[in-house]
Amino acid sequence: MQALAELDLPYLPVETEEFAADPVRYFNAAKVQHPWIAESDIGFFIHEYTAIRELLLQDDKMRPAYDGIIEQMGARGTPWGRFTEEQLISLPAEKHRFLRDTFAAKFTPRFANQLRPMMRQTISELLDEWTPSGRMDFEEMASYFPISNMFTLVGAPREEIPAIRSSLETLGLAFSMDKNRLPEIHEAYERLEDLVQRLIANRRANPEAGNPDDLLALLINTGDEGNVDPRQLADLIIFFFIAGYDTSKNVLTYAMFKMLDRPDIYERCGADHEYCRKVVEESLRYFNPGSVPRFAAEDIVFRDVLLPKDTMLWFTLNISGHDPGTFEDPERFDPDRPIAPEKRQIAFSLGKHMCLGQYIARAQLQEALHLIPQRIRNPRLAGEYGWRPYPGAWGLKGLPIEFTPA
Amino acid sequence: MAKITYLEANGREHVVDVCAGLTVMEGARNHGVPGILADCGGNCACGTCRVYIDEPWLAKAGEASEVEAATIEAQEDAGPGKRLSCQIKVADELDGLVVRMPETQC
Numbered sequence: 188m189q190a191l192a193e194l195d196l197p198y199l200p201v202e203t204e205e206f207a208a209d210p211v212r213y214f215n216a217a218k219v220q221h222p223w224i225a226e227s228d229i230g231f232f233i234h235e236y237t238a239i240r241e242l243l244l245q246d247d248k249m250r251p252a253y254d255g256i257i258e259q260m261g262a263r264g265t266p267w268g269r270f271t272e273e274q275l276i277s278l279p280a281e282k283h284r285f286l287r288d289t290f291a292a293k294f295t296p297r298f299a300n301q302l303r304p305m306m307r308q309t310i311s312e313l314l315d316e317w318t319p320s321g322r323m324d325f326e327e328m329a330s331y332f333p334i335s336n337m338f339t340l341v342g343a344p345r346e347e348i349p350a351i352r353s354s355l356e357t358l359g360l361a362f363s364m365d366k367n368r369l370p371e372i373h374e375a376y377e378r379l380e381d382l383v384q385r386l387i388a389n390r391r392a393n394p395e396a397g398n399p400d401d402l403l404a405l406l407i408n409t410g411d412e413g414n415v416d417p418r419q420l421a422d423l424i425i426f427f428f429i430a431g432y433d434t435s436k437n438v439l440t441y442a443m444f445k446m447l448d449r450p451d452i453y454e455r456c457g458a459d460h461e462y463c464r465k466v467v468e469e470s471l472r473y474f475n476p477g478s479v480p481r482f483a484a485e486d487i488v489f490r491d492v493l494l495p496k497d498t499m500l501w502f503t504l505n506i507s508g509h510d511p512g513t514f515e516d517p518e519r520f521d522p523d524r525p526i527a528p529e530k531r532q533i534a535f536s537l538g539k540h541m542c543l544g545q546y547i548a549r550a551q552l553q554e555a556l557h558l559i560p561q562r563i564r565n566p567r568l569a570g571e572y573g574w575r576p577y578p579g580a581w582g583l584k585g586l587p588i589e590f591t592p593a
Numbered sequence: 594m595a596k597i598t599y600l601e602a603n604g605r606e607h608v609v610d611v612c613a614g615l616t617v618m619e620g621a622r623n624h625g626v627p628g629i630l631a632d633c634g635g636n637c638a639c640g641t642c643r644v645y646i647d648e649p650w651l652a653k654a655g656e657a658s659e660v661e662a663a664t665i666e667a668q669e670d671a672g673p674g675k676r677l678s679c680q681i682k683v684a685d686e687l688d689g690l691v692v693r694m695p696e697t698q699c
Contacts (some may be wrong), residue, residue: 296667
C-alpha cells in the first residue's frame with residue numbers, strides 16, 4: 188500500500204484563469220503522471236471516471252467537505268458560512284435522509300413533467316423579450332430561465348428576480364476559493380436569506396394568497412408535519428435557489444456554445460423534441476459545472492493507495508465525461524453516441540447526495556433546447572467569451588451571439 | 594435469509610442468498626450481479642436499479658411508494674411488475690423471489 192506522500196503526483200494550478208479556460212488539457216496531462224489523482228493547493232482531485240464512480244458510491248466512508256471550504260475561505264461564524272456548513276448536503280446522515288425523503292415527492296420525474304408547460308411558457312416569454320434585436324449575451328438570457336422557473340415554483344415576486352439573480356451569480360462564484368469575494372458573497376447571501384424569510388412569513392400569514400400546490404406550500408406543510416426546524420426549512424429553500432441556478436444556466440449556455448459549430452444538431456433540436464433528450468445527456472457528459480468536495484471520514488484504501496482520514500478530495504464531475512479511458516473519442520460531441528449504462532454521464536453526482544433536482548434540470552434543458560432553435564435562427568459567435576473560476580460553479584462567462592430572429 | 598434469482602435480459606441467471614433486512618438492490622450489489630447500477634446508492638432517486646417481478650411475488654414485495662411510482666413511470670421500459678430493487682426489503686417470505694432486469698438501466 189502506498190501513502191499519498193510517497194506518490195509523485197501531478198500538481199494542478201486549479202485557481203488560475205488558464206486552468207479554468209481548459210481544465211481538460213490539464214487533467215489529460217496529469218493522467219500521464221498518475222491515472223486518477225492529482226494534487227492542488229486546495230486538496231486532491233480525483234479525475235478518472237471509474238475512480239470517481241467507485242469512490243463516490245462509498246458514501247459511508249466520506250463526508251461533505253463544505254466545512255473545509257468555509258475554513259479555507261475564513262468565513263466561519265458568518266451567516267453564509269453557517270448556511271454552507273449546515274445546508275442539506277452537509278447534514279448528518281439521519282437528518283439528511285429524513286429531509287430528503289420528506290421533500291422527494293416534489294422532485295420526481297412525474298413532478299418535473301408536470302412543470303413542462305410552465306417551463307415552456309417561461310422560455311417563450313424570455314425569447315419574446317430577448318430576440319427582436321438579433322443580438323444577445325446568450326448566457327445572460329439563459330440565466331433568467333431557471334431563476335424565473337424557481338420564482339414561479341415558490342410564488343416569489345417577479346420584480347425581485349434581478350436582485351436575486353445578482354445574488355446567485357455571486358454565490359455561484361463562492362467555491363472559486365477567492366477570499367477577496369467574501370464581502371460580496373456575504374451581501375448576496377443576506378439578500379437571498381431576506382427573500383426566503385419573507386416568502387415563508389408571508390405564506391404562513393396568508394396561505395390563501397399563494398398557490399396551495401406549489402413547492403413553497405409543500406415545503407412548509409411537509410416541514411411542519413415532520414417537525415422540521417424553521418431554520419432548516421429556510422435553509423432548504425435557500426439551497427433550492429443556489430443549487431438550481433448556475434447548474435442549468437451553465438449547461439444550457441455550454442450546449443449552445445457547442446452547437447454554434449454544429450448547426451445540424453441545433454436545427455434538429457428545434458424540429459425534434461425527443462432528440463433534445465439525447466442532446467441534454469450528451470451536453471451533460473461533455474460539460475457540467477460540478478466539482479464535489481468531500482473529506483475522507485476514515486482511512487480509505489483505494490487501488491492500493493491510502494487516502495488518510497480528513498484528506499480533502501474533489502471529485503471532478505465536470506470533466507469526467509472527457510476521460511479517454513471510458514469514452515471513445517471523448518472530444519466528439521455526438522448526441523447519438525451509444526450509452527452503456529455503466530458509462531452514463533455523472534453530472535448529477537452519485538450516491539445519497541445525488542442531485543435531487545436532476546429531473547427538473549433535465550426537463551428544463553430539454554424544453555429550452557427545443558424552443559430556442561425555433562426562435563434564434565443561424566446563431567453565430569459575436570464577440571469574446573470568458574470562463575468562470577474553477578472548481579466551480581464552473582462554466583462560460585458570457586456568450587455573445589448574433590442571429591436571425593424568428 | 595432468502596434465495597433470490599436475478600435474471601439478466603439475456604437470460605443469464607444469478608442465484609444468491611441475501612440476508613433479511615437488506616434490499617434486493619443491495620443483494621445484487623454485494624454479490625457483484627451485473628445489470629443493477631443503483632447510482633443514487635438506494636435512495637429512490639435515480640431509477641437505475643429497476644427490476645420486474647412476476648405476479649405471484651408482487652404482493653409479498655410490498656407496494657411501491659408514491660415517490661417510487663413517480664420515479665419509475667418515467668423510464669422508457671414499461672410493463673407490469675416494474676419496481677426499484679432498492680425499495681424492496683428482503684424478508685424470509687421472499688425466499689425464492691425471481692427478479693428480471695431490463696435490457697439497460699439507462
